[in-house]
Amino acid sequence: MEIDYRIYEHPIIRFKRGRRVRFYFEGRVVEAYEGESVLAALYAIGVRVFTWSKKLGRPRGAFCMIGKCSSCFAVVDGVPNRRICIEPVREGIRVERQRGLAEIPRVEDVEPVETVNIETDLLVVGGGPAGLKAALTAADQGMDVVLVDSHYRLGGQLVKQTHKFFGSKEYFGGKRGFQVAEELSKKVLEHPRIRVYRSSEAYGFFDNKVVGVAVKYPKPLNLVVKADAVIASTGAMEKGLLFENNDLPGVMGAGGAQTLMNEYGVRPGDKALVVGAGNVGLIVAYQLLQAGVKVEALVEIMPRIGGWFVHAAKLRRYGVPILTRHTIVKAIGENRVEAAVITRVDENYRPIGGSEKKLDVDLVLISIGLTPDTRFFSQAGAVLKWIPELGGFTPIRTRYLETSIENIYVAGDASGIEEATTAFIEGEIAALSAAIKLGYGSKEAVERREKLLSYLWDEYRLSPVVSRARAGKLKATVSEEEMMLIRGKKFGGV
Amino acid sequence: MGFRETGVIKVGELERLGLMPSRERLKKGPVVIAECPEEIPCNICVDACPFKAISMDKIYGIPRIDWDKCIGCGVCVAYCPGLALFVVDLSKYGDKAYVTLPHEFYPPPRKNMTVKLLSRDGRVLGAGRVVKVWSYNNTWVVTVEVPKEYAMEVRGIWVEE
Ligand code: SF4
Ligand code: SF4
Ligand code: FES
Numbered sequence: 250m251e252i253d254y255r256i257y258e259h260p261i262i263r264f265k266r267g268r269r270v271r272f273y274f275e276g277r278v279v280e281a282y283e284g285e286s287v288l289a290a291l292y293a294i295g296v297r298v299f300t301w302s303k304k305l306g307r308p309r310g311a312f313c314m315i316g317k318c319s320s321c322f323a324v325v326d327g328v329p330n331r332r333i334c335i336e337p338v339r340e341g342i343r344v345e346r347q348r349g350l351a352e353i354p355r356v357e358d359v360e361p362v363e364t365v366n367i368e369t370d371l372l373v374v375g376g377g378p379a380g381l382k383a384a385l386t387a388a389d390q391g392m393d394v395v396l397v398d399s400h401y402r403l404g405g406q407l408v409k410q411t412h413k414f415f416g417s418k419e420y421f422g423g424k425r426g427f428q429v430a431e432e433l434s435k436k437v438l439e440h441p442r443i444r445v446y447r448s449s450e451a452y453g454f455f456d457n458k459v460v461g462v463a464v465k466y467p468k469p470l471n472l473v474v475k476a477d478a479v480i481a482s483t484g485a486m487e488k489g490l491l492f493e494n495n496d497l498p499g500v501m502g503a504g505g506a507q508t509l510m511n512e513y514g515v516r517p518g519d520k521a522l523v524v525g526a527g528n529v530g531l532i533v534a535y536q537l538l539q540a541g542v543k544v545e546a547l548v549e550i551m552p553r554i555g556g557w558f559v560h561a562a563k564l565r566r567y568g569v570p571i572l573t574r575h576t577i578v579k580a581i582g583e584n585r586v587e588a589a590v591i592t593r594v595d596e597n598y599r600p601i602g603g604s605e606k607k608l609d610v611d612l613v614l615i616s617i618g619l620t621p622d623t624r625f626f627s628q629a630g631a632v633l634k635w636i637p638e639l640g641g642f643t644p645i646r647t648r649y650l651e652t653s654i655e656n657i658y659v660a661g662d663a664s665g666i667e668e669a670t671t672a673f674i675e676g677e678i679a680a681l682s683a684a685i686k687l688g689y690g691s692k693e694a695v696e697r698r699e700k701l702l703s704y705l706w707d708e709y710r711l712s713p714v715v716s717r718a719r720a721g722k723l724k725a726t727v728s729e730e731e732m733m734l735i736r737g738k739k740f741g742g743v
Numbered sequence: 744m745g746f747r748e749t750g751v752i753k754v755g756e757l758e759r760l761g762l763m764p765s766r767e768r769l770k771k772g773p774v775v776i777a778e779c780p781e782e783i784p785c786n787i788c789v790d791a792c793p794f795k796a797i798s799m800d801k802i803y804g805i806p807r808i809d810w811d812k813c814i815g816c817g818v819c820v821a822y823c824p825g826l827a828l829f830v831v832d833l834s835k836y837g838d839k840a841y842v843t844l845p846h847e848f849y850p851p852p853r854k855n856m857t858v859k860l861l862s863r864d865g866r867v868l869g870a871g872r873v874v875k876v877w878s879y880n881n882t883w884v885v886t887v888e889v890p891k892e893y894a895m896e897v898r899g900i901w902v903e904e
Contacts (some may be wrong), residue, residue, distance in 0.1 A: 260849045261881045413824035415785035417802060423787045423822055439756030450772030539848060553747050558781050560824030566899035568865025572749050712784040
């Protein structure tokens with residue numbers, strides 16, 4: 250029988266697969282369903298190695314699944330360095346894996362791409378929870394909005410969230426993430442004042458006024474967007490962890506596995522070890538069980554479970570061990586994970602000799618935390634600050650979420666790792682702020698913004714389980730006066 | 744070790760946190776138990792209860808249940824995103840009790856099926872009969888018959904394919 254890792258029966262999701270399409274993978278015909286990414290379609294038929302490292306030629310597998318690492322660079326129809334995890338399958342395309350660095354085609358060999366200049370009141374970069382909410386809010390305030398996202402599907406990481414959201418009803422509490430994604434995407438796509446470009450990468454901010462956007466589909470375009478304000482809600486990426494063979498295919502970001510199983514309906518493996526018992530690790534482990542993957546264990550180096558008790562309890566009920574004061578030592582296998590070795594650690598987090606245990610797994614999922622995706626901000630020259638509580642570097646901003654570059658705002662995980670609920674709220678605050686500053690926001694907008702700010706800071710974030718994030722957000726927030734000083738110093742009064 | 748180390752809460756811990764109804768109330772009829780001991784930012788259950796039996800002083804408060812208002816209908820069990828609400832019925836004569844719990848695995852549980860009874864740490868405590876099933880937004884709300892001594896132990900079920 251042919252290998253097929255697709256999930257056909259799932260307790261939460263009905264996978265709506267599109268029509269059949271065929272493409273070529275290194276000469277072989279692969280059958281896939283419209284809506285799948287090239288990588289997901291290949292993973293479903295058992296492909297695990299997607300590229301080889303530059304120097305040592307080590308095999309590399311999928312890691313992030315959302316276009317934020319470089320584990321899946323491939324040649325598509327002659328164009329190298331395509332991230333096939335966000336490349337939609339299309340009839341007849343030719344996909345080849347790359348070994349190390351690809352040869353970049355010469356200018357004469359590629360078709361020129363048309364440059365199109367457009368103007369808008371607001372450009373939103375990133376269509377996840379913060380970006381969708383920001384676009385809708387600004388458009389409702391009367392602004393013309395352009396929204397760009399690197400994926401071909403809107404919703405950001407909402408699309409793979411199958412658990413019901415916490416928080417209160419006003420911010421989608423009780424609904425499942427993918428349901429919220431559907432609802433918001435539909436509204437955004439139907440809104441007369443919002444133009445959406447999917448499969449589009451904002452590659453840079455130039456001359457302090459325009460943003461270059463590489464549109465890949467349906468027709469390649471170089472879109473140059475002149476916007477009065479920009480909200481960059483670029484999300485986050487998963488952190489890696491150092492251990493022997495951490496690059497072996499099968500070692501994956503927990504979010505990567507979540508994308509495979511919940512967005513594409515492809516089972517990431519048979520038996521998993523999850524490293525890190527924060528909320529992401531706990532939630533993904535539970536979702537692995539729902540997708541029919543056996544979870545051998547969760548290991549957590551700290552003496553306590555990092556995530557919320559309710560998520561841990563849900564997992565323990567089905568017999569999944571959560572081993573605190575444990576970590577991974579190495580992954581074992583040829584071309585793919587065949588086993589993993591874990592160990593107990595002492596008070597100084599050093600492995601205790603003799604406590605190693607080998608687990609028979611084909612998946613090692615890393616969930617030790619996320620880091621804000623600040624590439625857009627660093628290219629633009631925004632002042633960033635290293636804030637461990639927020640996962641790493643993040644732009645400093647005012648309480649209205651404006652960064653050190655005037656009229657560029659930050660919202661969602663890019664502003665420091667929190668949750669979907671806070672991302673919705675930040676997206677709305679950023680959009681209201683842009684509207685107010687540019688003269689669109691009414692008196693109601695000002696009132697609404699104050700209400701949101703006080704809910705966020707004086708209610709939601711006061712929960713002791715999110716106190717670390719709150720402390721981080723405080724460190725990242727400066728007053729308007731401080732920001733003026735910073736702007737004056739850094740940019741000579743720009 | 745406490746629940747933050749193990750992911751398993753003990754009845755004693757629930758009692759200390761004021762999350763357990765009294766023995767008298769338990770004997771009277773079905774009643775909800777919220778195994779939600781941390782101050783997480785969530786108040787879904789407050790809105791979900793049609794009888795206004797659950798309250799919270801702030802968005803991140805621990806759910807407080809008015810055991811006299813709660814009739815054990817199980818509506819909140821389906822809504823709770825933490826899958827942390829359970830209805831326990833110790834009021835019936837004989838050696839059986841009834842536990843209503845959330846379930847989100849395939850295949851779907853059906854009435855009169857015999858399913859495995861799971862403890863908070865995943866041990867199989869025996870088998871029990873499903874007496875009622877309904878679902879809301881793909882969470883099954885399942886009532887199972889359990890031996891009375893396990894009423895405070897059974898918190899999950901497993902349906903064999
Ligand atoms: S069981 Fe019914 S009455 Fe009791 S708290 Fe839940 S919803 Fe309210
Ligand atoms: S709905 Fe569930 S998780 Fe949320 S506060 Fe109530 S019991 Fe806790
Ligand atoms: S970019 Fe494709 S797996 Fe990370």
